[in-house]
Structures are given as C-alpha cells and as structure tokens.
Amino acid sequence: MSDVEGLDLGVFNAGDADTMTIATDKPREGDSAPTYEPRGPLSTQLMAALATTPETGEGMLASFVPAVERVLGSTRDVIRDEDIQLALFVLYSVHYGGKGSADPAWEWNPVTIAARVAIEKVFERELRLRVPVAALPPAKAHSVAAALFELAREDSGPSLSQYVARTASREQLVEFLVQKSIYTLKEADPHSWAIPRITGRAKAALVEIQADEYGGGRAERMHSEIFAGTMRLLGLDPAYGAYVDNVPALTLASFNMMSMFGLNRRLLGAIAGHLAAFEMTSSVPNRFYGNGFRRLGFGPDATWYFDEHVEADAVHEQIACRDLAGSLAEDEPRLLDDIMFGARACLMVDGWVADDIRAAWASGKSSLRRAAPGGDRGAS
Amino acid sequence: MIVACPDGPLLVRGEVDIFSTTGEEIQQNRKTIALCRCGVSTIKPFCDGSHKLVNFRTEPPEPEATT
Numbered sequence: 001m002s003d004v005e006g007l008d009l010g011v012f013n014a015g016d017a018d019t020m021t022i023a024t025d026k027p028r029e030g031d032s033a034p035t036y037e038p039r040g041p042l043s044t045q046l047m048a049a050l051a052t053t054p055e056t057g058e059g060m061l062a063s064f065v066p067a068v069e070r071v072l073g074s075t076r077d078v079i080r081d082e083d084i085q086l087a088l089f090v091l092y093s094v095h096y097g098g099k100g101s102a103d104p105a106w107e108w109n110p111v112t113i114a115a116r117v118a119i120e121k122v123f124e125r126e127l128r129l130r131v132p133v134a135a136l137p138p139a140k141a142h143s144v145a146a147a148l149f150e151l152a153r154e155d156s157g158p159s160l161s162q163y164v165a166r167t168a169s170r171e172q173l174v175e176f177l178v179q180k181s182i183y184t185l186k187e188a189d190p191h192s193w194a195i196p197r198i199t200g201r202a203k204a205a206l207v208e209i210q211a212d213e214y215g216g217g218r219a220e221r222m223h224s225e226i227f228a229g230t231m232r233l234l235g236l237d238p239a240y241g242a243y244v245d246n247v248p249a250l251t252l253a254s255f256n257m258m259s260m261f262g263l264n265r266r267l268l269g270a271i272a273g274h275l276a277a278f279e280m281t282s283s284v285p286n287r288f289y290g291n292g293f294r295r296l297g298f299g300p301d302a303t304w305y306f307d308e309h310v311e312a313d314a315v316h317e318q319i320a321c322r323d324l325a326g327s328l329a330e331d332e333p334r335l336l337d338d339i340m341f342g343a344r345a346c347l348m349v350d351g352w353v354a355d356d357i358r359a360a361w362a363s364g365k366s367s368l369r370r371a372a373p374g375g376d377r378g379a380s
Numbered sequence: 381m382i383v384a385c386p387d388g389p390l391l392v393r394g395e396v397d398i399f400s401t402t403g404e405e406i407q408q409n410r411k412t413i414a415l416c417r418c419g420v421s422t423i424k425p426f427c428d429g430s431h432k433l434v435n436f437r438t439e440p441p442e443p444e445a446t447t
Contacts, residue, residue, distance in 0.1 A: 283429030314426070315414040
C-alpha cells in the first residue's frame with residue numbers, strides 16, 4: 001500500500017494540490033449551463049440551479065426532490081409530461097457532458113441523483129406497464145434472434161418512412177431532421193454506457209457495432225457527424241441541443257429512455273434489446289428516408305446519412321440480434337426478460353413518436369412544439 | 381470469416397477484396413460487411429435488409445406441427 005501512496009504523492013507533487021482541485025472542478029469549454037425554455041416548475045427550478053455551481057445552487061434545490069415526487073404523483077402521463085421529460089433530459093445531460101450539461105460537479109450531486117432516480121422509477125414502471133406482454137423465447141442465441149426479427153417484422157404500422165419517401169414537403173423534411181436531432185447528434189452514445197458492464201462475445205459484438213457507429217477510426221464518418229452535415233445542408237444548426245425547445249416531450253422521452261437503459265447497470269438487458277430493435281428497424285426505413293430527400297432534389301451529400309444506414313444497419317442488425325442480444329441471453333439467461341422488454345419498449349415509444357408526427361402532418365399541422373427557426377435556406 | 385445468417389446475408393469479417401465482373405474494385409466502407417444473398421438488394425453486392433420484405437428463406441419451411 002505504501003508504494004501506491006508514494007506513487008500518488010509523486011503525481012500530486014507535480015502541482016499544488018489546491019490549484020489542482022480548482023482546475024479539476026472547472027467546467028470544460030462547451031460544458032455550458034442548460035438554458036432551455038422551462039416547461040413547468042421542475043425544469044424551471046432545476047435549470048436555475050444548474051446555471052450555478054453546487055456550492056451556490058444546492059440551496060436552490062432544497063425542496064426539489066419533494067417537488068419532483070409531487071409532480072410525479074399528479075401527472076396524467078409521465079411519458080408525455082413536458083416538464084418531467086425536460087427535467088430528466090437535463091439531468092442526463094449532466095452525465096453526457098457538452099452543451100447544456102452544466103458544471104461537472106453536479107454529476108454526482110446527491111440531490112440531482114435523487115431527483116433522477118425518482119423520475120426513472122416512475123418512468124420505468126410506466127414503460128413496463130405499457131409494453132405488450134408476450135411469451136419469452138428460449139434463452140438461445142438463435143431463438144432470441146428469431147424472436148427479435150419477428151417483433152421487428154410486426155412493427156410495420158402506418159409508416160413514417162413511406163410518407164417521407166412519397167409525400168413529405170421540404171418543410172416536413174426539416175421538421176423530421178429536427179425531431180431526429182435529439183438522439184442522432186449523440187448517435188450510439190446511450191448504448192456505449194453498456195460497454196464496460198458487459199462481457200465476452202456480447203461485448204465484442206457491441207464494440208463491433210459501436211466502432212462502426214463512431215466512424216471506424218475516421219471522425220468524418222461518425223454517424224452523428226454525417227447527420228450534422230445533413231442538418232447544415234437543410235439550413236439547420238447542428239449544435240447539440242439547438243432544437244430541444246422545439247420538440248415535444250415524447251421525443252425527449254424516446255432519448256431519455258435510452259439514457260435510462262444505458263446509465264443503469266440493472267437495465268443492461270434492456271439497453272441491449274433496445275439497440276437490437278433499433279438496428280433491426282433501420283435499414284429499410286432509411287432507404288425510404290433517403291428517397292424522400294432525393295425526390296425533393298437533394299444530392300448525395302444530404303442523403304449520405306440515410307444511405308450509410310441502409311448498408312451499415314443491414315450489418316448491425318445481424319450482429320445485434322444474434323451476437324449481442326442472443327449471446328447475452330444465452331450467457332446470462334436472467335437478462336432475457338429485459339432484453340425483450342428493451343426491444344419492445346424501443347418499438348413502442350418510437351412507434352408513438354412516428355404516429356404523432358404522422359397525425360400532425362395529416363391534419364396539416366407541425367409536429368413540433370414550436371416551429372424551428374431557420375431550416376429553409378438550404379440549397380437543394 | 382464468413383457467417384451465413386439464417387434468412388439473411390453473408391456476414392464477412394476480415395480483409396477481402398471485392399471486384400465487379402469487369403475487374404473494378406468495389407469500395408468497402410466498413411470492417412464487417414454483409415453480402416446480399418436474396419438477390420433483391422438495391423446496393424448489391426451489399427445487403428440492404430430487403431430480404432425481410434420478400435420473406436427470403438435459407439432453410440425449407442419447418443413442417444406443420446402436429447398435435
């Protein structure tokens with residue numbers, strides 16, 4: 001032990017300990033305070049506190065956890081509650097870092113953690129209540145893969161992708177990108193939380209998928225980066241969080257669900273199942289999305305994101321269903337239930353998001369909370 | 381290494397060169413690739429998931445279960 005202590009001292013002797021503490025606490029450039037438009041008492045109180053450091057802001061959150069409990073107790077639908085989902089989105093941002101993530105000292109603050117856990121408890125319970133119950137497949141890789149393919153096949157209701165391919169206007173394509181940007185500018189990140197928590201062949205499979213998501217060593221090929229390029233071409237701002245104020249609670253809930261599954265080790269099965277379902281319902285719709293952009297005169301630069309996913313996700317779905325979800329179920333059968341839950345939750349919530357967008361468009365309305373500024377100056 | 385995915389593509393891991401019949405090298409954008417074997421893909425030789433739309437089967441259907 002003394003050797004270790006000596007080594008530590010050696011490292012710390014390189015600089016003044018006090019200075020180092022201060023330097024470590026200093027937010028990185030870009031770790032800005034969340035400055036979204038509040039949607040109710042919780043997001044108002046939370047963002048006011050997170051604009052400061054825990055030393056000054058903790059007092060502002062003295063009554064926060066009881067307030068969270070009260071709102072959770074009275075909400076009609078936690079999944080579509082604007083105030084709750086924005087507060088949860090902000091609480092997850094503290095863990096992700098970057099724009100809107102607040103001072104990193106908040107990350108393990110007991111009050112923000114307690115608030116997040118309280119919301120997650122009700123959010124998860126509601127998801128489990130509403131996800132359709134079905135018989136589980138045997139905990140064998142090929143059986144789990146077959147069951148997941150069957151789930152994905154059944155998930156073919158009124159299709160947003162076909163509407164985009166055939167009918168959507170240019171303004172609706174812009175809206176579609178705004179809706180998508182909440183997750184896609186962080187594409188793959190929520191599932192990466194699972195990497196250190198998973199072992200063996202399932203880990204190798206997850207890393208194989210994620211490495212491709214992150215561009216296979218080429219930053220310009222990172223899926224989030226390719227998507228940012230499409231946003232720019234349609235006149236949108238690709239800075240993270242630029243359109244949080246524009247999207248409804250359900251869009252935030254779809255991303256919050258992934259963050260919850262990814263950040264909680266007890267939900268490892270659910271994040272694996274989520275990724276599998278996501279990949280298995282991607283390659284065909286992305287062909288249609290690309291067709292919609294081509295129909296309106298956009299070139300290969302703008303459709304690269306969708307074209308990339310046609311090819312990539314035809315690979316990823318095979319790895320995700322058999323080598324990731326299937327192997328995980330075979331190696332840890334107790335996770336089977338949550339693997340199927342995660343997959344069904346993905347299809348259910350993202351199905352609702354697509355239904356809401358379609359319903360708004362069918363009645364001649366915008367699917368956004370408020371119209372996105374810009375977005376109509378891109379050249380086609 | 382090639383994995384024959386049930387009712388799906390051939391998953392290829394490891395370095396391979398792919399050429400068209402006229403000798404042009406076909407560019408590969410990722411380390412692991414999926415090659416179409418249902419014949420319906422719009423991005424051949426790569427898979428685009430179309431096998432799911434045409435119910436492509438690599439095995440004969442299982443006989444009806446008898447009670």
